[in-house]
Amino acid sequence: MLNRVVLVGRLTKDPELKVSQSNISVVNFTLAVNRPFTDANGERGADFINIVTFRKQAENVNQYLKKGSLAGVDGRLQSRTYENKEGQRVYVTEVVADSVQFLEPKGSNGSGGQSSQQNERSASGSRYGNESRGQNKSDSYTNAYNGQSKQREENPFKGDGPVDISDDDLPF
16 A cells, blocks of 8 residues: 655644653644646635654754745655544544655745845856855866857756745646
8 A cells, every 4th residue: 555645835834843741742734735727717726734743853843944934745644533622523634744855945034035145146147056165167168060168057956055946846
């Protein structure tokens, strides 16, 4: 059997950290995930998915994510029931996150825009920000057909820097 969920979306509110009776950190948060289609009015809807994560991952989510933060979640779907204070049975379906990826740079405002440091890099002509780490790869080669010198672009998937991606770039 297979039970796997992969989501990318924005937090609808700040994460809620709790500690269980057995001293395990637990964080609950809701992720707003855009639907891949538009309605009759041309507007894109969203689904609001409840996420729970435990232990060190929970502490990291609580410390580094806030309302509006872009996050990727990899986990499994789980259903459970409990009785509330009024004695009513409550059914809950949630994603238990095995991994939560922080998809925005540290200090970003969560609006999907670039941080000021990234804007400075873009203005200086560095597409991937490697000059600041001393990795300027401005090797050039001569085009044999027209004699123009061209600069090679560095592989955007190489390195440990942040990847700037907007919601419009995602296929879902």
